[in-house]
Ligand code: HEC
């Protein structure tokens with residue numbers, strides 16, 4: 001029984017490598033490089049990236065009780081187990097990280113224990129950036 005199985009496996013390997021198989025797999029594949037149509041000898045212009053105000057500056061607020069805008073990138077992960085924003089904005093870390101501690105309204109006690117309702121920061125705080133392109137295209141025209 002073992003011998004038959006070994007023989008069958010061997011046959012499968014051999015047929016897998018046959019010329020017939022290789023010919024059908026050799027279809028041309030159209031791959032576009034990251035440089036697009038630009039020849040490799042030319043430098044490709046870098047795509048415009050969002051420009052955030054520098055890390056040390058807060059953006060002026062426009063009205064009372066406004067959740068302040070985030071003056072830096074805001075893709076720090078917030079998961080059920082870990083909130084990366086607190087790495088800089090929690091009451092015990094903020095001074096060291098030169099960031100504003102989360103507002104008094106966000107905490108339960110004088111140790112800075114965050115309220116559950118304030119855990120998902122980006123529910124209320126949005127980043128503000130200078131973007132070179134409109135984020136959403138608009139083809140609106142007045143009828
Ligand atoms: C690496 C440290 C760091 C991390 C991580 C970080 N921040 Fe900041 N944040 C700063 C610094 C520094 C400033 C600028 C000083 C200031 O205004 O607090 C700032 C500013 C802010 C402000 C403006 C405060 C104000 O008074 O105008 C908000 C809101 C803010 N961050 C929210 C967030 C949120 C939400 C996250 C997570 C998505 C986050 N930050 C992650 C360092 C950090």
Ligand code: HEC
Nearest residue numbers: 065066067085089100101102103105117118119120121124
């Ligand atoms: C439910 C909405 C909401 C959530 C969630 C929230 N904030 Fe705020 N945040 C506000 C509002 C509104 C203000 C301004 C009024 C105030 O100070 O309470 C504020 C103020 C702040 C300030 C400025 C404090 C100051 O003294 O000027 C910082 C920093 C901040 N939030 C960071 C955070 C971080 C970090 C998180 C997540 C851990 C978070 N916020 C979650 C609504 C929210």
